[in-house]
Each structure stands twice: as C-alpha cells, then as structure tokens.
Amino acid sequence: MSTAAISAMGPTSWGQRRGRHPPRAALVEAAKPPRGAGEEEAVARLRDSFRDRADDMQAEAAAMARAADASVYSAELLSTKYGSRPLKVAQRALEIFAGLGSFAFSLWLDQLRGLLYQNQRPRAVHLRNTFTRLGPTFVKIGQGLSTRPDLCPPLYIEELSQLQDALPTFPDEQAFSCIERELGCSLDSVYSSISASPIAAASLGQVYKARLN
Structure with a gap:
C-alpha cells in the first residue's frame, strides 16, 4: 500500500518560482431539490412564527418605552402639571394633614389622660390604616418604619409590618383596564386565561396569574 503526503507550499514554492499559480478549488452551487408541499x-x-414574534417584540418594546417615560422623574414636569391644578393640590394637602393630624391628636389626648402606653395597639392600627388610606407613598413610609425598632415601639412594628404583604387590593376592573392600556390591546388577544382576583398585592400594584395564547 502506498501513501501520499500533500503539503501546502509557502510563497517561495516551486510553482510560484516558475511563474505558475497554484490550483484553486472551484465553487459550484448545487441545484436545490424541489420542495414538497409539507416542507413549503x-x-x-x-x-409566520418569526413575524409574530417580531410583532410581539415591537409591542413589548413600545410598552416598555411608555413605562420608562412614565417613570422618569422630572421636577419641572411635576411643577407644570400640578401648578395648573391648585385645587387638586390643596385637596391632597388637606387629606394628608387631616389623616396625620387625627393620629397626632389621638396621641396627644392619650398623653393628657395618661393612656399613652395602654392605647398603643389601637393607635398603631390607626396609623397603619392612615398610611394605607393615604396611598403608596405613605405605605412606603410605613414599611420603612416597620424595620426601625429604634424608632417605633414593638406594637407599632407589628402593625406596620402588615404593610409589607397584607395590603388591600384595588378593583380588578381598574387593574385590567391598566393592563390593556399598557399593552395597547385587549386582554383576550394576549392571554387565553387570567385569574379573576390578584394572587398578591404590594404598595404600587398587584399580581395576576395568566396564560399566554
């Protein structure tokens, strides 16, 4: 049996020294076999799957862009928005002062009557309900206070800790409307099923379980 060794020659190869070019391989495109109906x-x-996926990605990017625009903090934008609504600002300020003022007045009365320690539980419940009623900003304040035993008595810590995972939910219709507004389409066009009630609730939103189409 004989063997042959083929080696690639360098730039000073014998063929080039004699003015010849090394052989080159020819690239020939093979004819494509006809496709069957099943393959087509x-x-x-x-x-179609790639096109649908591209459409989904574009819709998702548009929704994320809207969410990013809505989450950007701008002092000038807020000043312009609420500067033109003095009555709304006054109403909100009155709501805050009334809620916190009522709690402070109750503490002052307890102190005058010598019941400050005995009434800690009802006052802690009062504060938790006040924070919940005043909205997400004050819920966040309550959550922060629930982690500060150096600032709040134990009974207050216990009550305010409920703001971590035991918040009341807002109406499902409002939540579904918000989801449709963010997606830019109806829920039926995206989800085959969605839970009738939230499976979790936090200070800024609530969670539903759904299945994509």
Whole structure:
C-alpha cells in the first residue's frame, strides 16, 4: 500500500518560482431539490412564527418605552402639571394633614389622660390604616418604619409590618383596564386565561396569574 503526503507550499514554492499559480478549488452551487408541499407549509409556518414574534417584540418594546417615560422623574414636569391644578393640590394637602393630624391628636389626648402606653395597639392600627388610606407613598413610609425598632415601639412594628404583604387590593376592573392600556390591546388577544382576583398585592400594584395564547 502506498501513501501520499500533500503539503501546502509557502510563497517561495516551486510553482510560484516558475511563474505558475497554484490550483484553486472551484465553487459550484448545487441545484436545490424541489420542495414538497409539507416542507413549503413548514417554512410558511416558521416564517409566520418569526413575524409574530417580531410583532410581539415591537409591542413589548413600545410598552416598555411608555413605562420608562412614565417613570422618569422630572421636577419641572411635576411643577407644570400640578401648578395648573391648585385645587387638586390643596385637596391632597388637606387629606394628608387631616389623616396625620387625627393620629397626632389621638396621641396627644392619650398623653393628657395618661393612656399613652395602654392605647398603643389601637393607635398603631390607626396609623397603619392612615398610611394605607393615604396611598403608596405613605405605605412606603410605613414599611420603612416597620424595620426601625429604634424608632417605633414593638406594637407599632407589628402593625406596620402588615404593610409589607397584607395590603388591600384595588378593583380588578381598574387593574385590567391598566393592563390593556399598557399593552395597547385587549386582554383576550394576549392571554387565553387570567385569574379573576390578584394572587398578591404590594404598595404600587398587584399580581395576576395568566396564560399566554
């Protein structure tokens, strides 16, 4: 049996020294076999799948862009928005002062009557309910206070800790409307099923369980 060794020559190879060019491989495109009906359908389905995925990604990017625009803090924007609504600002300020003022007045009365320690539980419940009623900003304040035993008595810590995972939910219709507004389409066009009630609630939102179409 004989063997042959083929080696690649460098730039000073024998062929080049004699003015010859080394042989080059010819690239020939093979003819594509005709596709069957099943293969054509598979390719069409794959193409439609890619197109649907691209549309979904564009819709998701648009929703994220809207969310990013809504979450950007701008002092000038807020000043312009609420500067043109003095009555709304006054109403909100009155709501805050009334809620916190009522709690402070109750503490003052307890102190005058010598019941400051005995009434800690009802006052802690009062403060938790006040924070919940005043909205997400004050819920966050309550959550922060619930982690500060150096500032709050134990009974207050216990009550305010409920703001971590035991918040009341807002109406499902309002939540579904918000989801549709962010997605830019109806829920039925995106989800085949969605839970009738939230499975979790936090200070800034609530969570539903859904299945994509």
